[in-house]
Amino acid sequence: MKKPLNEMxxxxxxxxxxxxxxxxxxxxxxxQLDPTLExxxxxxxxxxxxxxxxxxxxxxxxxxKIRLTARIYPDNEVYIQIRxxxxxxxxxxxxxxxxxxxxxxxxRAGLGFAVMQSFMDRVxxxxxxxxxxxxxxxKTLSSKPSDGSPR
Amino acid sequence: xxxxxxxxxxxxxxxxxxDIDHHSAALLRESIDRMAESALPETxxxxxxxxxxxxxxxxxxxxxxxxxxxxxxxxxxxxxASPYLKKLMGLAGLSLLPITIS
Numbered sequence: 001m002k003k004p005l006n007e008m009x010x011x012x013x014x015x016x017x018x019x020x021x022x023x024x025x026x027x028x029x030x031x032q033l034d035p036t037l038e039x040x041x042x043x044x045x046x047x048x049x050x051x052x053x054x055x056x057x058x059x060x061x062x063x064x065k066i067r068l069t070a071r072i073y074p075d076n077e078v079y080i081q082i083r084x085x086x087x088x089x090x091x092x093x094x095x096x097x098x099x100x101x102x103x104x105x106x107x108r109a110g111l112g113f114a115v116m117q118s119f120m121d122r123v124x125x126x127x128x129x130x131x132x133x134x135x136x137x138x139k140t141l142s143s144k145p146s147d148g149s150p151r
Numbered sequence: 152x153x154x155x156x157x158x159x160x161x162x163x164x165x166x167x168x169x170d171i172d173h174h175s176a177a178l179l180r181e182s183i184d185r186m187a188e189s190a191l192p193e194t195x196x197x198x199x200x201x202x203x204x205x206x207x208x209x210x211x212x213x214x215x216x217x218x219x220x221x222x223x224x225x226x227x228x229x230x231x232a233s234p235y236l237k238k239l240m241g242l243a244g245l246s247l248l249p250i251t252i253s
Contacts, residue, residue, distance in 0.1 A: 016174035023204075041204070041235050048206040052173045107180065107215045108173075111207040111243055118242050 004071040004079070006032070011067045014059040014084070016052075022068055023047040029070045030078055035141050042119040042139065043078065049112040050082040050135045056103060058086025058133055076141040081134060088129035096125065154182050163192035168201030171209040180212060184219060195220050200231030209236075210243040217250055229253070 008029050012018045023044040030043060047068070054066045064086055071079040089095045096117075101110035116123045120137045127133040153175055157164040165183050169175065187195055195216060199205075217227045229252045232240065240252060 016172075019172045019174050020170055020204075038235065044204060045206050045239070048172055048204075052206065052208065056173060107176070107211040109207045109211040109214060109243060111210055115207050115239070115242065 002073050004073055006072040007069065009067060009069045011065055014055045014062075014064050014066055014086075016055055018066070019048055019051050019055065022051045022066070026068065026070050026080060030072070030141075033072060033076055033078070033141055039139070039141050043080070046116045046119045046137050047080060047082070049115050050080075050137065053112050053135070054082065054084040054086065054133070056108065058084040058088075060087070062086075078137075078139045078141060080137040082137075083132065083134045085132040088131055089125070089127040089133055090129055092125050092127055154179055156186050158190055158192075161193040162196060163187055163190045163194070164196040164198055166198045166201060168203075170204040171202055171212065172204070172206050173208045176208040176212050180215060183216060187216075187219060187223075191223060192225060194226050194228055196228045196230055198230045199233070199236055202233075202236065205236055205239060207239070207243070210239065210245065213240070213245060213250070214248075217248060226251075 010025055012022065026047045027040050027044050051066060058064070064084060067083040069081040073079055094100060096113040098114040099110040101108045113123065116137060120139045122138040124136040125133065153167065153169045155166045157166070163186060165186070167179065171179065197213060197216065213227070213229060220227050227250050229250060232252060237252065245252065
């Protein structure tokens, strides 16, 4: 795998107030790539979905830590990894089906993964029941050609 | 308050503003339902003109209000959605429901 040109990691508690904090932090980090408004909105929406999944599902009724790693790879490639140490997903394929949700009280649309898949180029989910889930999001920005030299 | 209301004859307009995510949706949901259940409008207009960000929690919010209005024999209209919000609503298949989106 190529070496990242830049990287940042934040760890925060699964409080719902951190949904806006985490997507703003990711958007702010990737602003150095000079993305279009639409690309920034795509990234914010995908991060918001992934982090909300950790809060609503991984740590349902409990508090735990969420780790977000953001990296920039050559050729304007955006990489975001969202990791939790919560309950895990027993059936990833089922969880990724549009409109599927296990949440009966919170009025969830069951569209989190569908939105991530639609707004990012690639979505990878790894999960172990009882250990947690890692969601990796990738997107190549078209905004401007990179000269490959981080400043 | 991220929502304000205008009550015109049989129509309740809920003007939403700011970010709509899982965190803010709970408060919006309670406010809108309380208002709709007392005003009993024929049409509930959700005005997204002031919304700066929305994720799928906003879709849940629209679908939930649609169900509420259906139970009161009323309708839901979505107004002033930006192209980005329309993209999200299209992905969710909201256009398949009898909800007017403009």
